[in-house]
Structure formats: C-alpha cells, structure tokens
Amino acid sequence: MGRRVNMDSLGLFVLLISTFLHWTAASSADEISWSYSGFVGQSEWSEYFPDCGGTSQSPVDVITTQTKYDPSLVPVMPLGYSQHSNQPFSMHNNGHTVIVELPEWMGLGGLPWFFTAVQLHLHWGNGGPGVGGSEHTINGRSSDAELHVVHYNAELYPNMSAAMTQRDGLAVLGILIETGEETNPGFNNILNYMSRIRHADQKTFIPAFDVQSLLPKDLGRYYRYNGSLTTPPCYQSVIWTLFHERVQISKAQLLKMEMMLYSSKVQEVDRMLLQDNYRITQPLNHRIIFASFSAESGRELSSGEVTAIVIGVMCGCVGVAVIIRFIVKTIRFFKLLHLETVVVNSSTSSWDVLHNNRPAPMPRTKETEKSQEIKTDLALTLTSKAERKEELSPSPQTEP
Numbered sequence: 001m002g003r004r005v006n007m008d009s010l011g012l013f014v015l016l017i018s019t020f021l022h023w024t025a026a027s028s029a030d031e032i033s034w035s036y037s038g039f040v041g042q043s044e045w046s047e048y049f050p051d052c053g054g055t056s057q058s059p060v061d062v063i064t065t066q067t068k069y070d071p072s073l074v075p076v077m078p079l080g081y082s083q084h085s086n087q088p089f090s091m092h093n094n095g096h097t098v099i100v101e102l103p104e105w106m107g108l109g110g111l112p113w114f115f116t117a118v119q120l121h122l123h124w125g126n127g128g129p130g131v132g133g134s135e136h137t138i139n140g141r142s143s144d145a146e147l148h149v150v151h152y153n154a155e156l157y158p159n160m161s162a163a164m165t166q167r168d169g170l171a172v173l174g175i176l177i178e179t180g181e182e183t184n185p186g187f188n189n190i191l192n193y194m195s196r197i198r199h200a201d202q203k204t205f206i207p208a209f210d211v212q213s214l215l216p217k218d219l220g221r222y223y224r225y226n227g228s229l230t231t232p233p234c235y236q237s238v239i240w241t242l243f244h245e246r247v248q249i250s251k252a253q254l255l256k257m258e259m260m261l262y263s264s265k266v267q268e269v270d271r272m273l274l275q276d277n278y279r280i281t282q283p284l285n286h287r288i289i290f291a292s293f294s295a296e297s298g299r300e301l302s303s304g305e306v307t308a309i310v311i312g313v314m315c316g317c318v319g320v321a322v323i324i325r326f327i328v329k330t331i332r333f334f335k336l337l338h339l340e341t342v343v344v345n346s347s348t349s350s351w352d353v354l355h356n357n358r359p360a361p362m363p364r365t366k367e368t369e370k371s372q373e374i375k376t377d378l379a380l381t382l383t384s385k386a387e388r389k390e391e392l393s394p395s396p397q398t399e400p
C-alpha cells in the first residue's frame with residue numbers, strides 16, 4: 001500500500017516537472033533551441049515540432065535494390081551556378097551548420113517547375129573514426145559529410161517562407177562527400193573563411209565563387225524521393241535529389257569542417273564544438289525512391305571485370321562447342337550402335353566396326369583432322385569395308 005502511494009506521488013512529480021518544462025519551452029516563443037543530442041535532441045524534436053514525427057521524413061537510407069528506375073528523370077540543370085558576379089555571398093553560423101546564402105538569379109532546372117536557389121549548408125561528423133557525418137546513407141553506409149543546396153518552387157510560391165511549408169515547395173540537392181588524397185579547391189571557397197564565423201550567430205561575406213564546382217560531374221544519375229527538411233520544423237515539402245556520384249575533399253578539409261565551428265554563442269562561457277550535426281535516417285513508410293538510372297548502368301566496369309567477362313564469354317563459347325561436339329558424337333555413336341548390331345553379324349569386333357565406319361553414315365561438309373585420319377584408316381581397310389558395303393547400305397534416315 002505504502003509502495004503504491006510512493007509511485008503515485010512520483011508520477012505526480014514527473015507530471016508536474018514535464019508540464020513545467022513544456023510550459024517553459026512553449027513560452028520561449030517559436031525559437032526553441034533544439035540540438036542533435038542532449039536537451040530537445042533528435043528523439044524529442046517531434047514533441048515541439050509535430051512535422052518531425054510525420055511519415056515522409058528525411059534523411060533516409062537508400063537501399064539501391066529497392067529503388068525504382070524511372071527513365072523520365074532527366075539530368076538536373078544548375079542554372080547560373082557558374083555565373084560570376086562581384087556581389088559577395090553572405091555566410092553565417094546558425095549554431096547548427098554553416099549557411100551560404102545564394103543569389104536569387106541562381107536556380108534549378110530539370111524538375112517539373114523552376115526552382116530558385118536559396119542557400120547551401122553542410123552536415124558533418126566529429127573528427128574521429130567511426131561512422132561518417134552524412135545524413136543520407138546508401139545501403140546502410142554513411143559518407144563523411146553531406147552538402148545540401150536548397151531551392152524553392154518559384155512557379156508555385158512567391159518566396160521561400162511560403163514555399164517551405166507546402167508540398168513540392170522545395171527542391172534540395174544532396175551531395176555525399178567522402179575524403180581522399182586531393183584537396184578540393186571548390187570547398188576551400190567556404191572552408192577558408194569559416195574561422196570568421198566560429199561562434200553561433202556570427203556572419204561574414206565571402207567572395208562569390210562557382211557553386212557548380214561543389215557538385216559532382218555526373219548530374220544525370222541520382223535518387224529522387226519526396227521528403228522533408230532534415231532539421232526542425234521538418235516540413236514535408238522537399239523534392240529530394242541525392243546524387244549517385246560522391247564528391248571528394250581531403251582529410252584536412254574534412255577535419256577543418258568538423259573542428260572549426262562552435263554551436264555556442266560568442267558570449268557563452270562553455271564553448272560547444274559544432275559536431276555530428278546530422279539527423280539519423282527516417283523510416284521510408286511505403287515511399288518509393290526513384291532512380292534516374294538502371295542498376296546495370298549504375299557503375300562502370302573495371303578492366304579486371306572486362307577481362308573476366310571476355311574470358312567468361314570465351315569459356316562459354318568453348319563449352320558450348322564441346323557440348324555440341326559431344327551431342328553430335330553421341331548421336332553418331334547411337335546411330336553406329338544401331339549399325340553395329342547389323343555389322344556384328346559379320347563376326348568382326350564391334351570397336352573395329354565403330355572406328356572404321358565412323359564417317360560412313362554421316363557425310364560431312366567440312367573435314368576435320370580426325371575425319372582425315374579416319375579416311376586413311378578407311379583406305380587401309382578398304383577391302384574389308386567393301387565386303388560390308390552391302391550390309392551398311394540401308395541408310396539410317398530410312399529407319400522409322
């Protein structure tokens with residue numbers, strides 16, 4: 001009984017605390033300070049931003065064997081990405097990522113509507129080994145980082161804020177980033193200036209650069225699905241394009257990205273590194289991920305694979321030739337076997353008969369070495385053959 005009372009009072013206490021927390025969270029206006037882990041971490045987002053608990057959330061894991069090839073998906077066309085202007089780009093740290101604002105004359109074609117560029121930003125890990133910091137994964141495998149280029153549907157909506165809550169309102173390009181040996185000069189256009197915006201809410205201007213230099217070369221092969229913003233408020237308004245080709249940056253570039261920024265503001269005493277700013281993959285919930293390419297054309301063959309295929313085909317041809325030869329021989333053998341029963345009556349060894357008479361029932365158009373050998377044999381045994389000629393004369397074709 002006493003135990004029961006304790007449980008009830010504990011329950012009431014928890015209820016009061018959570019009500020208080022909800023009240024304080026709600027009282028801090030629209031700007032609830034969410035994070036990737038800790039207080040209002042990913043698993044709590046949906047309590048404060050209901051769309052984060054929706055059924056068409058992003059990112060997702062792309063299981064390539066379950067994608068559907070859609071031949072109508074044409075290459076995406078960046079418009080004005082490479083155009084240079086003397087207008088610098090604005091770049092800031094919003095406490096969750098680094099954002100570069102893009103001029104409105106940049107856009108995206110190749111989708112059912114024209115989309116205007118808004119901004120680009122990055123997602124990354126924590127500088128350690130282990131899983132990468134990409135949001136989307138392919139066949140369960142993450143990449144080291146991920147670039148998102150955000151656009152809004154300028155044909156259906158007047159601006160970004162109107163479009164971002166609506167279906168088909170946004171188009172985001174997802175570019176998986178992996179590390180290699182070489183420095184990627186395109187990414188230095190951002191990384192070289194990140195030291196100016198180490199703290200949340202800091203802002204700077206950077207020289208305009210060719211945004212297309214951040215994209216993979218192959219814009220024709222990608223995955224397409226309907227999803228959401230990957231940060232609160234998680235609006236389910238995004239037509240996603242995730243490129244099949246990854247881009248490479250150097251290990252030093254990745255480390256700079258992962259170690260440079262703080263999620264804390266400049267006046268905050270405790271500095272918090274801005275790391276692991278990726279959302280975990282969300283359930284597909286019966287959504288279909290379309291691929292602009294079919295699995296067979298999805299990758300180039302290595303020279304080793306080409307050699308293997310050539311050898312395989314050659315072996316196959318030889319195999320088929322051997323089988324055909326075997327079948328021909330078997331047919332001939334059985335025909336001769338039939339003849340043998342006739343010939344055996346002439347009191348000769350059956351193998352002699354088989355050997356000596358082999359070419360007789362099957363006239364060939366092309367003479368092999370073997371048949372020539374047999375011919376010489378025939379010449380030697382011509383006399384005995386002549387004797388049997390009468391017996392062999394009924395052709396096998398005349399048999400029922």
Ligand SMILES: *[C@@H]1O[C@H](CO)[C@@H](O)[C@H](O)[C@H]1NC(C)=O
Nearest residue numbers: 157158159160161162163164
């Ligand atoms: C966006 O468009 C809507 C609808 O026309 C308008 O009410 C709103 O003020 C616009 N917002 C901005 C930031 O321009």
Ligand SMILES: *[C@@H]1O[C@H](CO)[C@@H](O)[C@H](O)[C@H]1NC(C)=O
Nearest residue numbers: 167224225226287288289290
């Ligand atoms: C996204 O949803 C719309 C309907 O709202 C549908 O017409 C379209 O085919 C979907 N696209 C993909 C890639 O699933």
